[in-house]
Amino acid sequence: MLVFWEKGYEATSMADLTAAMQIGAPSLYAAFGNKAELFAAALKTYKAEIGLEIWDSLPKAATARQAFADFLRETAVAYARSDQPRGCMIALGVLNGHTEANPACELLRDCRLENASLLRERLEQGVRDGEIPPSADCQQIAYFYATVQHGMSITARDGATLASLQSTADAAMAAWDALTAPR
Known part of the structure; x- marks a missing residue:
């Protein structure tokens, strides 16, 4: 591994x-x-x-907003660890391949889609709880935060510090209100 x-x-x-x-x-x-x-x-x-604390943070938080803030904070911590490869195997395992010719590409794509689904499900819970308006595009918001996480993986691999990764997480959370505003 x-x-x-x-x-x-x-x-x-x-x-x-x-x-x-x-x-x-x-x-x-x-x-x-x-x-x-x-x-x-x-x-x-x-x-x-690996990374269980990242995904465990989603259901533990009292609100969807806090869940996403915790998700990104835990991502920063996990990706900056010095006792393991930096970044995420799922995001970085195969970047240049076609799923038809490479089963590893397909496996990783499926994992990334599954991860985005977990984010979407937490957002949908926020809609049911009345924290997020029903007009919010939960799928697009989930893709946005999954993309931020993938970018954090790449920058971690490039040597980003924990502080830098946390700054990225904070910047992504600054977009929360606009992303979840009533449409």
């Missing part, structure tokens, strides 16, 4: 994987079949173990 996270799917070689796992290529193929299947297993582990 760490090798795929650090290098991305395309740049990760079988030699990188066998070295990290301290096994020979025949054992890797026997256990996982191929690189794409190993990537799928690594992605499953990533989703089960």
Whole structure:
């Protein structure tokens, strides 16, 4: 998982994987079949173990606004950690690929869409709770904040500090009122 996270799917070689796992290529193929299947297993582990605090923040907050502020704050903290690769494996794992030809692209696209759906669902809860007007475009707002998170991943990988990532989160939250205003 760490090798795929650090290098991305395309740049990760079988030699990188066998070295990290301290096994020979025949054992890797026997256990996982191929690189794409190993990537799928690594992605499953990533989703089960990494960034949980980011997504756990959404249902815990009392309001949708606070949920999104917490989501972005937790994203900044997670992406700036020094004890793991910076940024997000889901956002950075495959940036230049076509889903038809690359199963890793499809897996990551599906994860990103699932993440945007979680954001949309929290916004829809805010509509039901009366915090957000029914006229708000929850899907578009969700895409906006997912895109901010993806950008934070890229800038984290480029070396952005925690303070810089938090400033991005604050700037994105400054757009909240305009995004959720009655239409």
